[in-house]
Amino acid sequence: MTDDDITIQKPCCNHNASSANGLQNKLPPVVKTLVAALQTENSFEHVGPVPIPSHKSIIDIIYQVRQILFPGYFTKTKLHAANLEYYLGKETTELYERLSQEITMAIRHDCRRANLPCTHCEERGHQTALSFIESLPKISTMLSTDIRATLAGDPATASSDEVIFCYPGLLATSIFRIAHELHTLNTPVIPRIMTEHAHSLTGIDIHPGATIGPGFFIDHGTGVVIGETTIIGSNVRLYQGVTLGALSLPKDAGITLQHVKRHPTIEDDVIIYANTTILGGKTIIGARSVVGGNIWLTESVPSDTRVVLKRPELLYSGRKGGTS
Amino acid sequence: MTDDDITIQKPCCNHNASSANGLQNKLPPVVKTLVAALQTENSFEHVGPVPIPSHKSIIDIIYQVRQILFPGYFTKTKLHAANLEYYLGKETTELYERLSQEITMAIRHDCRRANLPCTHCEERGHQTALSFIESLPKISTMLSTDIRATLAGDPATASSDEVIFCYPGLLATSIFRIAHELHTLNTPVIPRIMTEHAHSLTGIDIHPGATIGPGFFIDHGTGVVIGETTIIGSNVRLYQGVTLGALSLPKDAGITLQHVKRHPTIEDDVIIYANTTILGGKTIIGARSVVGGNIWLTESVPSDTRVVLKRPELLYSGRKGGTS
Amino acid sequence: MTDDDITIQKPCCNHNASSANGLQNKLPPVVKTLVAALQTENSFEHVGPVPIPSHKSIIDIIYQVRQILFPGYFTKTKLHAANLEYYLGKETTELYERLSQEITMAIRHDCRRANLPCTHCEERGHQTALSFIESLPKISTMLSTDIRATLAGDPATASSDEVIFCYPGLLATSIFRIAHELHTLNTPVIPRIMTEHAHSLTGIDIHPGATIGPGFFIDHGTGVVIGETTIIGSNVRLYQGVTLGALSLPKDAGITLQHVKRHPTIEDDVIIYANTTILGGKTIIGARSVVGGNIWLTESVPSDTRVVLKRPELLYSGRKGGTS
Numbered sequence: 001m002t003d004d005d006i007t008i009q010k011p012c013c014n015h016n017a018s019s020a021n022g023l024q025n026k027l028p029p030v031v032k033t034l035v036a037a038l039q040t041e042n043s044f045e046h047v048g049p050v051p052i053p054s055h056k057s058i059i060d061i062i063y064q065v066r067q068i069l070f071p072g073y074f075t076k077t078k079l080h081a082a083n084l085e086y087y088l089g090k091e092t093t094e095l096y097e098r099l100s101q102e103i104t105m106a107i108r109h110d111c112r113r114a115n116l117p118c119t120h121c122e123e124r125g126h127q128t129a130l131s132f133i134e135s136l137p138k139i140s141t142m143l144s145t146d147i148r149a150t151l152a153g154d155p156a157t158a159s160s161d162e163v164i165f166c167y168p169g170l171l172a173t174s175i176f177r178i179a180h181e182l183h184t185l186n187t188p189v190i191p192r193i194m195t196e197h198a199h200s201l202t203g204i205d206i207h208p209g210a211t212i213g214p215g216f217f218i219d220h221g222t223g224v225v226i227g228e229t230t231i232i233g234s235n236v237r238l239y240q241g242v243t244l245g246a247l248s249l250p251k252d253a254g255i256t257l258q259h260v261k262r263h264p265t266i267e268d269d270v271i272i273y274a275n276t277t278i279l280g281g282k283t284i285i286g287a288r289s290v291v292g293g294n295i296w297l298t299e300s301v302p303s304d305t306r307v308v309l310k311r312p313e314l315l316y317s318g319r320k321g322g323t324s
Numbered sequence: 325m326t327d328d329d330i331t332i333q334k335p336c337c338n339h340n341a342s343s344a345n346g347l348q349n350k351l352p353p354v355v356k357t358l359v360a361a362l363q364t365e366n367s368f369e370h371v372g373p374v375p376i377p378s379h380k381s382i383i384d385i386i387y388q389v390r391q392i393l394f395p396g397y398f399t400k401t402k403l404h405a406a407n408l409e410y411y412l413g414k415e416t417t418e419l420y421e422r423l424s425q426e427i428t429m430a431i432r433h434d435c436r437r438a439n440l441p442c443t444h445c446e447e448r449g450h451q452t453a454l455s456f457i458e459s460l461p462k463i464s465t466m467l468s469t470d471i472r473a474t475l476a477g478d479p480a481t482a483s484s485d486e487v488i489f490c491y492p493g494l495l496a497t498s499i500f501r502i503a504h505e506l507h508t509l510n511t512p513v514i515p516r517i518m519t520e521h522a523h524s525l526t527g528i529d530i531h532p533g534a535t536i537g538p539g540f541f542i543d544h545g546t547g548v549v550i551g552e553t554t555i556i557g558s559n560v561r562l563y564q565g566v567t568l569g570a571l572s573l574p575k576d577a578g579i580t581l582q583h584v585k586r587h588p589t590i591e592d593d594v595i596i597y598a599n600t601t602i603l604g605g606k607t608i609i610g611a612r613s614v615v616g617g618n619i620w621l622t623e624s625v626p627s628d629t630r631v632v633l634k635r636p637e638l639l640y641s642g643r644k645g646g647t648s
Numbered sequence: 649m650t651d652d653d654i655t656i657q658k659p660c661c662n663h664n665a666s667s668a669n670g671l672q673n674k675l676p677p678v679v680k681t682l683v684a685a686l687q688t689e690n691s692f693e694h695v696g697p698v699p700i701p702s703h704k705s706i707i708d709i710i711y712q713v714r715q716i717l718f719p720g721y722f723t724k725t726k727l728h729a730a731n732l733e734y735y736l737g738k739e740t741t742e743l744y745e746r747l748s749q750e751i752t753m754a755i756r757h758d759c760r761r762a763n764l765p766c767t768h769c770e771e772r773g774h775q776t777a778l779s780f781i782e783s784l785p786k787i788s789t790m791l792s793t794d795i796r797a798t799l800a801g802d803p804a805t806a807s808s809d810e811v812i813f814c815y816p817g818l819l820a821t822s823i824f825r826i827a828h829e830l831h832t833l834n835t836p837v838i839p840r841i842m843t844e845h846a847h848s849l850t851g852i853d854i855h856p857g858a859t860i861g862p863g864f865f866i867d868h869g870t871g872v873v874i875g876e877t878t879i880i881g882s883n884v885r886l887y888q889g890v891t892l893g894a895l896s897l898p899k900d901a902g903i904t905l906q907h908v909k910r911h912p913t914i915e916d917d918v919i920i921y922a923n924t925t926i927l928g929g930k931t932i933i934g935a936r937s938v939v940g941g942n943i944w945l946t947e948s949v950p951s952d953t954r955v956v957l958k959r960p961e962l963l964y965s966g967r968k969g970g971t972s
Contacts, residue, residue, distance in 0.1 A: 068682070070692060070693065071686060071693045072693055072700070073693075073700065074703070076699075076702070078699065079693075084683060084686075084687075084693075085679065085680070085683045088679055088682055088683055088686075089675075089676070089679045092675060092678065092679050092682065093675060096675055126671045127671060130671045130674055130675070130678075133675070133678050134678050136678075136682055136685075137681055137682050137684075137685035137686075140682075140685055140686060140691055141685065141691075143692075144691050144692060147692055155876075155894075155908075155910065156855055156857075156875070156876045159761070159836075159837070160692055161700075161757070161761065161837065162837055162840055164692060165703065165837060165840075165841055166703075166837075166840055166841045166844040166845075167844070168844060168847060168848065201848045202848065203851050203870070203871070220853050220873045222847070222851045222853060222870060222871045222873070223851075223870070223871045223889070240853075240871065240873055240891065241871060241889070271896075273896060274873075274891055274893065274925060275889075275891075275923070275925065290896070292896070293925060293927075293944060294925060294944045309944065312943075312944065312957055312958065312960070313957075313958035314943065314945075314955050314956070314957060314958065315955070315956050315957070315958050316949075316953055316954070316955055317953070317954050318952060318953065318954070
């Protein structure tokens, strides 16, 4: 579909029955109803002079950052020691331009929505993009510790290439670390679009506001949820389905609980096995502790402790006689 | 790969070893074996005169509907009050043409597969597309209630823009509401392709046959399953990993249990926390009840009730001495 | 972004503030720091003369194989009995060329990484591609049994077309069977890229090394994890969230536990319900047994047995008085 040309109404295909043509004449009144419906108080539209950040551009930016952080892995350009600086210079300049533009749009959009004056939006956009790019060496170092943690913890791979190429845990962590940096720089909307893209690809849902130390490894990952105010130390390992979440929320939680610490703290060197849920802003899992799988925890665990579920009682029966 | 030209067999690359060329001569007999295998009773092919709906076109239709329902959010066209009706008219006309065509193909394909005469497939296709478009204002109103429920229930966002741009729960609910309308209009195959697309993007699997009231909010969402005959009232909130499913099914369930109510009923204003499973067609969760996380429920819960798991017994040990 | 041209540094848009231009001058030193950081021991880069397999090409190969295995379902080319062999011949020849090329790159890349001499990489690439194509009739037969198992087990569909078009369980199983064949032929990296693509689309994570018999059906599927050394018999059915995994792993599991059988064995005709976790290399679920949902199992179950969780104790309270 192109946005810039209007086709004259024509039958949709050669076999078009005349009755179908008759139906098409009923469209204009439907459009009028639709326009009226979309203009009521109840609807959400984005009709106005401020352009919005482009979802597609933000996804492209993620992958350009990844090309810069892992040179040679995700490009057809053959890299060697001689052209590496040239390549990174070119990619980084492009990134700066695109990122400035999207951040500026996000800030300006945010100002207009809040009815604030938008005096330095563009300058802020460029400054934020530059600060982000200055943080790339730091992000690269963090991701190296994450790759090493993955290789140390997973017997099903022996190759850092495989981890970088296709591990969902590393993909989600990479996108989180990028988004978190932008979040820290007070960029609106863009960080969340990034982490929700990672969520869509991997099933791993990390809020860009979470704090996560080096050497982080998520294995398998589908169903992992890490809430906004979670704090995770160094060398922590999580398995699929782990939730680090909030205790039950009242119906109006959206307003009353913003910016309160609602999610747990996980100290250094902790392992949490599959499908365990840990809830609450005051819940602390002490350093070097191991939390078994399938556990529902709403209270703290001291350091150097192993917690497992007492073996639940199972009922066995011959297959024909049983019910389930 | 293009479908319309055949390239002459040539070496795959410059470095091609002569032995590799020798291997290529072994291809024709393999193809013969493959053709023979695909033509046996055991195989599934779609060789015949009836074209099938295009997966890609159906996905495109989803996003065009979304552009119509949320004008200005997902397009580069700048919208203002003066061009809104023009824009919606153009988009709706295009949608009508594409949708008629795909529905007609789906119906015709269905007729041929069932060996039924296909006399009014095209007229039915156009009528269904028109009825669908007539329902857009209703869908728009429903989605507005879903957005408001999200804003009310989630402390991690303050912006309807963020919800519309990137919340997986709203994406899955939007696609469900579109697919459900087509399902109600007896469109074959297309609704399921739509909801499975949402499932792929969000990890939220809602059958297009389910009934879901206004003000629906799914937070995080990965692993949510809502079965075909589920009924959900107004202002219900679900968290990740919630299954609203069927009790255990016999091996031949595919035949014997079609169209029987196999999935639960969730009344108005219910909240169900993460990873809880509720099963059975006669299971009713009464209005305003709250079901805690990690629960396995196969029986009804009265209205205004809070149900939580009795705290399961945990075993703590010093890390070195324990086993898991 | 194109890789082959360098744009001269220019302001990113017309509104560009002069201060923003000033910021851009700060880029070159940042690039120098980045290059230095990426060249330390701590970083991962892929700078060298060996090209790596292309992620995109491998995904394209998956879908070309699917077009061959399910002729007529995923192409606009109309197929009839007369052109089927011609079509399959063309597709298979193309597949052979692309697959040889990617496998050769993967093998060569693997040799260089391991500092091994790479004498027959290209010949091995072509031989592996041919062996893979020779296995397509076998894979087709296996997938037919999977489709029949799906139709037999799921009351929410009545159509093999719907299963082939949009069932995530069949998609993940199809990609697994393709990847497993390449894994068996000792292809590096490519099988895992394939199954992680399936994981991303479906939430179903099957390691390419797993062994899975005919008639396999995964319903819904999000959150399913099937480990590398799992063995699954004929006609097994799994629901969403089932993990067939390893017992708890030490911090250095990546090195010490490679190639040991760490995952369970599931015999013929077993059903495992949603969100159940079965762990350990010596754990065997006997033939025709049924394992209920939400169970954590680390020990074997005899044949013809039904295992369910003893109904856990729930606490009910009036909604106002309760806590959760």
